[in-house]
Amino acid sequence: MAELICEERTIREINADIRRLLKEGEAITVRSPGARHNLGVALLASGEVVFDGSVGYYCAGLMDGATVRIKGSAGWGLAESMLSGEVIVEGNAGNSAGAAIRGGALVVQGDSGARTGVSMKNGLIIVSGSCGYMSGFMGQGGKMIIGGDTAEAFGDSMYETICFVGGEIADLGNDAILAESSDEDKQFLDTSLARYLPASLRANLPDAAGFKKVVSGRKLWNFKKSEWKTWEQAL
Amino acid sequence: MSESSSPPRALQQSGIFSSRVIEDIQTKAESGIYQIRGYGTLRERRWATFDDLTFLPCSLTRIPLEGYREKCSTKTVLGTRFAEKPIELDIPIMITGMSWGALSYNAKVALAKGASEIGSSNTTGDGGMLAAEREHSKTLIYEVLPSRYGINVHHMQMSDGIELTIGQGAKPGTGGLLLETKVSDAISKQRELPVGVDQRSPARHPDMLGPDDMVIKIEELREATNWQVPIFVKLGASRVYDDVKLAAKAGADVVVVDGMEGGTGASPAIFQDHTGIPTLAAVCEARAALEDMGLYGKVQLIIAGGIRDGVDAAKAMALGADAIYIGTAALIALNCNRPLYVDDYHKLGTEPHFCHHCHTGQCPVGVTTQDPELMKRLPIDEAAERVTNLLRAMTLEIQMLARSCGKSDVHHLEPEDMAALTPEASVICKVPLAGTRRVWGS
Ligand SMILES: Cc1cc2nc3c(=O)[nH]c(=O)nc-3n(C[C@H](O)[C@H](O)[C@H](O)COP(=O)(O)O)c2cc1C
Ligand code: SF4
Numbered sequence: 321m322a323e324l325i326c327e328e329r330t331i332r333e334i335n336a337d338i339r340r341l342l343k344e345g346e347a348i349t350v351r352s353p354g355a356r357h358n359l360g361v362a363l364l365a366s367g368e369v370v371f372d373g374s375v376g377y378y379c380a381g382l383m384d385g386a387t388v389r390i391k392g393s394a395g396w397g398l399a400e401s402m403l404s405g406e407v408i409v410e411g412n413a414g415n416s417a418g419a420a421i422r423g424g425a426l427v428v429q430g431d432s433g434a435r436t437g438v439s440m441k442n443g444l445i446i447v448s449g450s451c452g453y454m455s456g457f458m459g460q461g462g463k464m465i466i467g468g469d470t471a472e473a474f475g476d477s478m479y480e481t482i483c484f485v486g487g488e489i490a491d492l493g494n495d496a497i498l499a500e501s502s503d504e505d506k507q508f509l510d511t512s513l514a515r516y517l518p519a520s521l522r523a524n525l526p527d528a529a530g531f532k533k534v535v536s537g538r539k540l541w542n543f544k545k546s547e548w549k550t551w552e553q554a555l
Numbered sequence: 556m557s558e559s560s561s562p563p564r565a566l567q568q569s570g571i572f573s574s575r576v577i578e579d580i581q582t583k584a585e586s587g588i589y590q591i592r593g594y595g596t597l598r599e600r601r602w603a604t605f606d607d608l609t610f611l612p613c614s615l616t617r618i619p620l621e622g623y624r625e626k627c628s629t630k631t632v633l634g635t636r637f638a639e640k641p642i643e644l645d646i647p648i649m650i651t652g653m654s655w656g657a658l659s660y661n662a663k664v665a666l667a668k669g670a671s672e673i674g675s676s677n678t679t680g681d682g683g684m685l686a687a688e689r690e691h692s693k694t695l696i697y698e699v700l701p702s703r704y705g706i707n708v709h710h711m712q713m714s715d716g717i718e719l720t721i722g723q724g725a726k727p728g729t730g731g732l733l734l735e736t737k738v739s740d741a742i743s744k745q746r747e748l749p750v751g752v753d754q755r756s757p758a759r760h761p762d763m764l765g766p767d768d769m770v771i772k773i774e775e776l777r778e779a780t781n782w783q784v785p786i787f788v789k790l791g792a793s794r795v796y797d798d799v800k801l802a803a804k805a806g807a808d809v810v811v812v813d814g815m816e817g818g819t820g821a822s823p824a825i826f827q828d829h830t831g832i833p834t835l836a837a838v839c840e841a842r843a844a845l846e847d848m849g850l851y852g853k854v855q856l857i858i859a860g861g862i863r864d865g866v867d868a869a870k871a872m873a874l875g876a877d878a879i880y881i882g883t884a885a886l887i888a889l890n891c892n893r894p895l896y897v898d899d900y901h902k903l904g905t906e907p908h909f910c911h912h913c914h915t916g917q918c919p920v921g922v923t924t925q926d927p928e929l930m931k932r933l934p935i936d937e938a939a940e941r942v943t944n945l946l947r948a949m950t951l952e953i954q955m956l957a958r959s960c961g962k963s964d965v966h967h968l969e970p971e972d973m974a975a976l977t978p979e980a981s982v983i984c985k986v987p988l989a990g991t992r993r994v995w996g997s
Contacts, residue, residue: 335778357771362708362779378762382708397762397775399707419761420703422747436760458749458757458800479749485722541752542735543588543782 322346331358334375342367342386351389357395360388363405377414380407383424396433399426408516412478415452418445421462426514434471437464440481448521451470454493456483456534465512467525485524485532497537516524590824591732593657593913593923594828595725595883596816596859597948600830603835604816604861605870607980608973610988612959620958627954628964631878634716634785634853636806637777641808642694642716642785644878646950647965648868650942651813651859651880652698652718652789654680655688655744656733657820657913660921661933662889667691668935669885675952678718678880681756682746684710696787699776701730701754704746716809717776718787719769723801724817724834724860726826727791732758734821738915741926761977766801773806787811792860793830799844799856809855810959811880811971812841816861820923821914833861834871836983842875849873865952872953873968874984881949887939888945890920896932901920943986 325551326334329357338360341348347368353359357376362371363386371379374392384403393411400419411429413532419435421443428436428445434452437445442462450468456513457473459481469487476493484505501509506528513522568574582590613619620627634641650670655663667677668686670858676694679685683705689695697714699706711717722728733754735743743750763772773786785808790798792814802810816833818829832840837910838858845851855866858871859880868879881892899919904914913923921933957965960972974989975981981988 331774331778332782334573358775358778361775362712364708377768377771381762381775382706382711382779384708396768400762401708403707403709416762422706422708433763439757441703457761479752494949542754 322348323351325349325351326354326356326359327352331356334359335361338369339363339365342369345447354391355390355395360386363388380405383407388553393430397549398428399424402426412449413447416463417447419444421445423548425516429517429521431468434460436466437462437481437483440464444512444516446516448525450487456481457493460484463508463512465509467513467517467521475534475536477540479541481535483534485534486530489532489534492534495537495540496534499529499533499535501533539540559758562860567661577801580760591734591821591914592827592911593685593819593821594827594911596827597824597911600732602833603977603979603983604833604945605835605867607835607975607977608870608984608986609976610869610956610960611954611974612682613961617961619961620963622955622958625958626963627958628951629954630964631966633857634787635855635877636785636808637782637806638716638785638854639783640715640996642676644676644694646946647872647878647953648675648946649675649696649857649878649880650885651882651885652678652680652696652720653882654682654731654733654820655685656680656737656925657731657745657923658886659918659921659933660685660687660741661930661935661938662886663688664690664691665889665933665935666808666885666942667695667941668728669888670694670946672939672943673946675946676715679710679714681720681733682742683707684714685745689713689721691868695868700756701758702746703761703762704748704756711776711779712781714780714784715787717780718775718789718811719772719807720789721798722758722791722793722813722830724788724791724813724818724837725819726822727793727831728758729823729826730758731819732756732805732823732914733820734916737923737925742925746894749900751804759841766805769802769805772859777841785809787857789813789962791830792832792840795832796844799841800848803845803848803850803854809857809877810841810845810983811857812837812861813880814838814858816862817859818861818886820915833860834858835874835980836869838874838876839983839985845875865949866956868949869956869965869968871932873972874907877966884949885942885945886922886923888941889933890941891918893920895920 342365355374376395378424380388380399381400387406390409396414398417399407402421402424404423408427412537413428417432418426420439425444428447431449435453436455441460445464448467453471454473456475459478467486472491473493475496631644631647671693677692678696696716787809788802788807789811814837815831855877858876896919918924
């Protein structure tokens with residue numbers, strides 16, 4: 321296990337070291353991350369990186385393949401545009417966690433901010449707690465599991481992202497609708513939660529049957545004047 | 556039938572409710588939504604353009620260079636501020652970002668080949684990178700747009716520059732559209748969207764809002780590309796002076812300003828006609844912003860929007876642009892609006908030279924379509940040659956003007972090399988009105 325100390329080093333130096341060590345096959349612990357921005361951007365090799373504290377914006381952004389654990393909270397755009405890999409944040413995540421991800425898994429053990437999973441194209445996002453305003457906005461694919469409550473405009477203007485919510489939904493966004501969960505969905509929830517959340521956190525969540533499923537109503541997919549009432553708000 | 560002896564009654568139409576307005580109202584009354592189209596503004600009212608300027612070549616006060624032979628450099632370097640590998644081009648005219656989706660595969664590849672042949676660059680677009688466009692582009696700029704369709708860090712690392720797009724001149728403040736006929740199997744796969752949706756791209760980036768976030772975003776893009784390549788910020792021309800300052804302050808190497816005349820694959824018509832400021836005004840504001848920050852010449856400026864020929868390009872450069880993006884002009888070189896397959900223009904309810912129907916996906920000449928049959932009408936190599944020729948001719952036009960103004964480098968053109976033909980242009984460009992020795996408004 322290699323150790324990197326952030327203090328007094330530039331982000332460029334820190335990231336270069338992380339990438340080099342990952343390539344060499346080392347597991348890495350990054351000490352004193354100090355909530356600095358752009359830590360662990362563009363990690364393109366498999367291997368484990370642990371941030372021993374909170375991180376700033378875009379941590380693990382543009383990543384492909386690594387496993388990143390944050391022993392603190394994360395700023396905006398956590399794991400944005402990730403292609404594959406795993407990002408686990410033990411605290412909370414700021415706005416736009418998992419924005420535009422195309423694969424991999426993002427796990428927020430605390431709460432996440434506004435626009436969680438915005439424009440996600442594929443992959444999996446799990447938030448053990450609650451999520452903020454407009455989460456799931458324009459989600460194109462993949463799955464998002466929110467253990468707790470959602471804020472307003474949840475799942476607005478989605479394409480094919482499938483969301484599951486364990487708590488209360490403050491308000492569904494434009495064209496978001498509730499759907500019946502299938503047995504397959506319940507199995508997916510059970511296996512995903514068991515795989516990514518510790519038992520202590522799972523204990524706070526309802527069982528799979530207690531999750532609400534939210535999908536796109538598909539009325540905003542094409543311009544149709546018959547659905548004008550929906551468009552009136554959405555355009 | 557009895558013949559009338561009175562003269563025919565002169566028809567008189569309302570200046571407000573013109574034929575076009577009547578048609579617009581009745582179309583909306585049928586469809587229930589605003590009008591969408593491609594191409595760029597069709598606005599008829601005149602505004603100050605590059606045509607309102609004229610060059611003042613040398614006579615006795617200055618000595619010209621030999622017009623057809625003396626050396627006049629066109630080498631263009633972009634991204635000298637922070638990037639370790641600035642972009643070096645042989646000419647100052649570049650191909651702007653137009654998505655694979657808006658454009659056909661053949662059009663994308665032809666642009667890449669055509670630009671590379673003459674040492675220019677090509678730009679991806681709102682749909683990610685096409686492998687063939689990387690393969691055939693000597694220099695490729697990768698756009699990072701609000702939609703993030705096809706975003707791929709590996710593609711970013713294979714690129715020669717990154718363009719963080721905040722907006723476009725044809726539709727500042729709103730996202731792009733790709734209507735269902737163009738969301739084919741291949742495009743839906745590339746963009747990870749259901750086949751046949753009317754795709755509406757977001758206006759805002761998913762993970763940043765204002766200029767403070769952008770500082771961090773730019774650093775992220777540099778980290779992702781190991782600080783090697785320049786980071787461009789592209790703006791639709793709106794509050795240009797302030798926006799350019801913010802982009803430069805946020806750390807951009809290159810600022811792209813796309814004026815109101817800028818082209819589009821599909822956008823609401825009202826945005827094309829009634830939002831943003833003209834390219835002429837935009838270049839002047841952008842230059843002033845960089846000068847006021849002491850960054851003119853350090854942050855490079857690329858200007859886009861309605862540039863038709865070497866003359867427009869030379870005027871934009873004299874006013875402060877380091878390089879020029881062309882979109883529509885390059886599509887016209889590909890064959891857009893050429894009188895071929897005229898019946899198919901008629902099917903769209905238009906004629907060659909009047910077409911602005913890129914949004915339909917039924918482009919008669921195979922440029923803005925995903926229909927394999929229509930696409931075949933654009934053979935790649937012939938089309939690429941026309942792009943090369945256009946870029947060459949435009950470059951020669953710039954060089955001729957520069958030599959006549961006594962410049963051995965096209966980048967040495969300056970406002971002093973021009974006079975204004977209208978008081979508006981004099982006010983905007985701060986060059987004297989022809990016939991006076993006065994800069995109006997100062
Ligand atoms: C068919 C078409 C597609 C376009 N697609 C994009 C795009 O994907 N991303 C983008 O930033 N701008 C796009 N644009 C705008 C151009 O990049 C550029 O700003 C504009 O075309 C410049 O104006 P001009 O066409 O008059 O040269 C597109 C323009 C056209 C004509
Ligand atoms: S000819 Fe094709 S590219 Fe040109 S305006 Fe018409 S549809 Fe668009």
